[in-house]
Amino acid sequence: MNPIVDAYLATWNAAPAEREQLLADHFSPEVTYVDPLTEVAGHAGMHALIEGVRTQFPGFVFTPVGDPDGHHDRLRFQWGLGPEGAEPVVIGFDVVVLDEAGRVRDVHGFLDRVPA
Incomplete structure (x- = not known):
């Protein structure tokens, strides 16, 4: 489970060129993403979403909190x-x-704590 989480967070932390490769390596071309603020699909949608978050929070990094849990094909x-x-x-x-x-x-995705 940890390698999946590591690759997932690395994708969110990567610069655009590296992000493209990480998306190709670790995300299905048909990937979907939904959270309380957005819904996107495909590598292009994920790339745009991640770029928007990185623009909104410049210099911030994604890090794991706690231990992942999973079963079957879910994590x-x-x-x-x-x-x-x-x-x-x-x-x-x-x-x-x-x-x-x-x-x-x-x-x-779910947001547990967001800035006011």
């Missing part, structure tokens, strides 16, 4: 977003469904 984990080495400003919880190749197919 859940909590993450934080904030300045490197500091307390996260945003904390979220994602449920990921994998495809038959072990790539991220669906992401169901």
Whole structure:
């Protein structure tokens, strides 16, 4: 489970060129993502979503919070977003469904703590 979470968070932390490769390696071309604020599909949708978040929170990084848990083709984990080495400003919880190749197919995101 940890390699999946590591690749997922690395994708969110990557610069655009590296992000394209991480999306190709670890996310299904049919990936869907939905959270309380947005819904996107495909690599282009994920790339645009991640770029928007990185623009909104410049210099922040995604880090794992706690240990992931999973069964079958499902994985859940909590993450934080904030300045490197500091307390996260945003904390979220994602449920990921994998495809038959072990790539991220669906992401169901929840926001546990957001700035006012």
